[in-house]
Structure formats: structure tokens, C-alpha cells
Amino acid sequence: MRGNINPFTSSEFALLGFLYEKPTHGYDLHKLITDPDGIGLIWNVKMSNLYAYLDKLDKKGFIHGTMQPGDAHPTRMEYQITAEGKSAFEEWLKSIVLHPRDFRQEFMLRYFFLLKYQPDNINSLCNKQHQECTKWLGNTTLQSSHVPIEEKFRNSIFQFRVTQIGAIIQWLEWIKSQTN
Amino acid sequence: MRGNINPFTSSEFALLGFLYEKPTHGYDLHKLITDPDGIGLIWNVKMSNLYAYLDKLDKKGFIHGTMQPGDAHPTRMEYQITAEGKSAFEEWLKSIVLHPRDFRQEFMLRYFFLLKYQPDNINSLCNKQHQECTKWLGNTTLQSSHVPIEEKFRNSIFQFRVTQIGAIIQWLEWIKSQTN
DNA sequence: GCATAGTATTCAATAATTGAATATCGTAAA
DNA sequence: TTTACGATATTCAATTATTGAATACTATGC
CATH class of the missing domain: 1.10.287 (Helix Hairpins)
Incomplete structure (x- = not known):
């Protein structure tokens, strides 16, 4: 898609939401985001997609990845949320959904993180x-x-x-x- | 997307649905499919997408395009539905929607064509x-x-x-x- | 005769998505 | 002890999808 200035998808906010808690790497984020009692109820995110989203968030400056050389695990990239990412997430978390067709996923995602961080x-x-x-x-x-x-x-x-x-x-x- | 054996999208059935009535070319199909009192109420199909869908339907054997050399208009490709396409459309038209999240668009599309052809x-x-x-x-x-x-x-x-x-x-x- | 809107399609660039490939580590059986 | 296997962790090339712009012709009014 040409000239598409990164319209943020909700999956990306979901990742940001988990990184808001603590630095994590892709594989673990995938476990979090596919938890069948959590986001897994409303979303289905594939591994390879998830890594692509992380790249996108990184380029955007919302998260920052650092290599963790492996002692007890393969080398992995740990991402941590930036100040900019943090405030983007917080803004998003208090924003309402603007169209009915988005409600199902968009509002539920906010609701999930509100329960987690700001009940x-x-x-x-x-x-x-x-x-x-x-x-x-x-x-x-x-x-x-x-x-x-x-x-x-x-x-x-x-x-x-x-x-x-x-x-x-x-x-x-x-x-x-x-x-x- | 690799190895995706053409899972048919509803936009494609919408095109098939209009071609079911009479042979038409892309530009006119676009006018039909974006009618703000018709499919336009539930879908937003761009021109260049539409042409891509037509290609796909053609490759699949559901429609067949023939060049219409222009006398009173630019050369254009008129598509007509094949027997296979016809029966695929008829089958689709009596099939129910299998998941709530698809209802909004999937059922409405069937409803639109039922009103048109089989009230x-x-x-x-x-x-x-x-x-x-x-x-x-x-x-x-x-x-x-x-x-x-x-x-x-x-x-x-x-x-x-x-x-x-x-x-x-x-x-x-x-x-x-x-x-x- | 010329600008402009409408008709009609194509295309290269970019984005999204996929399955498979790669590589490391823990551990339990043979 | 080696070997097989599942879990961990990421990358990638291939494919498909989507986009805006480019192309080109016709009709119409001024």
C-alpha cells in the first residue's frame, strides 16, 4: 500500500500494552497475546506477524529493542517501551472508539488493559x-x-x-x- | 500470502452477483457496487481493487472477459459469468453465515441479492x-x-x-x- | 478548437501475510 | 552418552493485497 503513513492497528497497541508492564521479547509476547483467556479471545496473532509489528513499533520509536546474548536461551531481542510509546499507549487507553464496526475489538482491547492497569x-x-x-x-x-x-x-x-x-x-x- | 488457495471474499461474490444479471465491464461494475443506496452501504470497493478481483474471478473460471473494441467508448473488457460462476453464485446465495463476526457484511450481501433476484x-x-x-x-x-x-x-x-x-x-x- | 469532466484500464510501488527455514537449549529415553 | 524431540526464538523469501498515479480515449460545453 503506497503512501500509507502507518495507521496504527490494534494488535500493535496490544503489544505496546504488554510492554507497558515490562520489557519482553517476541516469543513471550506471543504467548501473552494469544492467551486463550486474554487477548486470544478477541484476536489471533501469528508469530511472524508479531515480529513484523515489533519492527514497525520500533521504527515508529514507540519501543526499543536490545539484543540479549544467550546464556540459558538463544540470542533474543528484548523490547522495551519508550517514553513516547508509553504516552501513546496512555492516550490510546483513554480514547473512545469512533465507529461501531470497530467496537468489538477496539473497545475490548482497551477494556482488557484497563482491567489490568487502571480498573x-x-x-x-x-x-x-x-x-x-x-x-x-x-x-x-x-x-x-x-x-x-x-x-x-x-x-x-x-x-x-x-x-x-x-x-x-x-x-x-x-x-x-x-x-x- | 503464500499457499493461499483463493479463499473467496465477499466482494468477489458481489461482482459475481451483478454479472449474474448481465455482462458488464469493470467501470460500470464499480458504479453498481458503490451505489450509496446499495452495496455501497456495507462496502467500499476501490476501482483498482475491483479490477484485481475480476482477474481473480477470471482465473478461477467464474467469469470470462472479452475485449470490446471501442466505437463509442474506449476499448474495454466485458465480463460475463460462466456456468460455473452462475452455480457458485446460486449456491452462495442460499448458504448461511457461519460466524457472527461475518454477519454484518456477509448476510447483508446475500440479502441484497435475494431482494434483487429471489425475494x-x-x-x-x-x-x-x-x-x-x-x-x-x-x-x-x-x-x-x-x-x-x-x-x-x-x-x-x-x-x-x-x-x-x-x-x-x-x-x-x-x-x-x-x-x- | 480547447479545456474539462467522465469513461476505462493498467501498473509499479508498497504493505501485509504466510509457511518454512534456521538455530539454540532442555531433557528424557535408549 | 548420544540422540531424539519438543520448546524456545527469530528471520526470510515468496506470495498476495492494496494503493495512488499514470495512461488514453470520448463527449460536452464554451
Whole structure:
């Protein structure tokens, strides 16, 4: 893809999120990120991909790798998060999701790391996201109301969106009820 | 991606779906597929991608392109669907979606072409899909019930899935109520 | 007759993804 | 003790996907 100025993917934030805790190398990061009770529930990251993401994060300046000559293990590259990476992660962690289609993975990822590092901020982010979702619902309902009944396809699409957003809001409320 | 034996993407079925009606060339297909009241509501296909998909479909034997020397237009390649492509499309059109995350685009695409070519079969597909979704819901609810309450993340993920599947089922019922 | 928008396709550059290759270490059986 | 095997750890070339821009022709209005 030409001229694509590194739009950050969530897998990359996931890596950053684990490195936020402590310096780790690729192989161990892979174990962390594929934990079937953790990120593994929402993502499927392959080893060779993961190494590519690490390179990308390194080039971006968010992490920094240093060679660890092997005494009890093969030579490996230990990555540690930089100040820039740290603040990027923290910013990301308080940012809301801007489009329904991204919610499933994007919000869950934030939720995972909030549980891990800042459980006290869960409520606050859920509230902000709830507001955003309510906005989505309003816009979509409005658009939906302008569609003539004959236009079955367009109508059904909007109806679907409304239902989906409703489900997201319902879930956010469930989370808040659990957190308090 | 090495050794990837052409897993068909839905955009390709969308093209096949338009060619099912009549032979068309890339530029016009693009107009059809980006119609903001049609597939454009669920998909965003770029020109240069579209031409690549056409190549792929051609190599696969689902469509066949012939050069149309230009009298009133630049030379263009008109594609027509083959017998094999036709039956692949028909099979696809009656197949259900197998994973919730694909529902949004996959089911809508089938719905679009059902409205266009086989409105009488909408109810039948919705019923089959409804059954499948009910299965999803059962499985997910069951899995969810085995998660200890302390495992907040896993629990929330399952809760989300249940809510999502519920929304899909609700929408399917709405569609059925509209179609009758 | 000339600029401009629309028609129609191709392409080289870049990015993403993959499976396999490489190499080291621990350990348990033969 | 050697050898076989699975776990550790990373790299790479091949393939596929995606992009913006380039090319070229036609129609239309001014």
C-alpha cells in the first residue's frame, strides 16, 4: 500500500500494552497475546506477524529493542517501551472508539488493559463511550427515519445498525452495573 | 500470502452477483457496487481493487472477459459469468453465515441479492440463519456459564457475544415480520 | 478548437501475510 | 552418552493485497 503513513492497528497497541508492564521479547509476547483467556479471545496473532509489528513499533520509536546474548536461551531481542510509546499507549487507553464496526475489538482491547492497569478508570471510559454510542444511535435513527419504506435494503441496513448499536449500549450498561 | 488457495471474499461474490444479471465491464461494475443506496452501504470497493478481483474471478473460471473494441467508448473488457460462476453464485446465495463476526457484511450481501433476484427465498434463508444463530446463542451461553465470576475479562467477552447474537436474532425476526 | 469532466484500464510501488527455514537449549529415553 | 524431540526464538523469501498515479480515449460545453 503506497503512501500509507502507518495507521496504527490494534494488535500493535496490544503489544505496546504488554510492554507497558515490562520489557519482553517476541516469543513471550506471543504467548501473552494469544492467551486463550486474554487477548486470544478477541484476536489471533501469528508469530511472524508479531515480529513484523515489533519492527514497525520500533521504527515508529514507540519501543526499543536490545539484543540479549544467550546464556540459558538463544540470542533474543528484548523490547522495551519508550517514553513516547508509553504516552501513546496512555492516550490510546483513554480514547473512545469512533465507529461501531470497530467496537468489538477496539473497545475490548482497551477494556482488557484497563482491567489490568487502571480498573478505576473503567467506569469513566464506559461513560464516555456510552455518550458516543448514544450519538451514533441518534444519528442512525434520524437517517433511518428519512428512508422511504419502499427502499427495503437501505431500511434493513439502518434497522440493523440501530439494533447493533442498541446491543453495544446494553453491554456498556451491563459492564457499568458489574463494575460498581 | 503464500499457499493461499483463493479463499473467496465477499466482494468477489458481489461482482459475481451483478454479472449474474448481465455482462458488464469493470467501470460500470464499480458504479453498481458503490451505489450509496446499495452495496455501497456495507462496502467500499476501490476501482483498482475491483479490477484485481475480476482477474481473480477470471482465473478461477467464474467469469470470462472479452475485449470490446471501442466505437463509442474506449476499448474495454466485458465480463460475463460462466456456468460455473452462475452455480457458485446460486449456491452462495442460499448458504448461511457461519460466524457472527461475518454477519454484518456477509448476510447483508446475500440479502441484497435475494431482494434483487429471489425475494421469495428471503424468508427461507432467514429461517435457516435464525436456526444457526440460535445455535450460536446456545453454545455461547453455555460457555459463558462455565466462566468463573472472578474472570472479568472472559466473562465480559462472552456477555458481549451473547448480546451481539441476540441483536442479530432480533433483526432477523424484524426482517421476517417485514417480509410477510 | 480547447479545456474539462467522465469513461476505462493498467501498473509499479508498497504493505501485509504466510509457511518454512534456521538455530539454540532442555531433557528424557535408549 | 548420544540422540531424539519438543520448546524456545527469530528471520526470510515468496506470495498476495492494496494503493495512488499514470495512461488514453470520448463527449460536452464554451
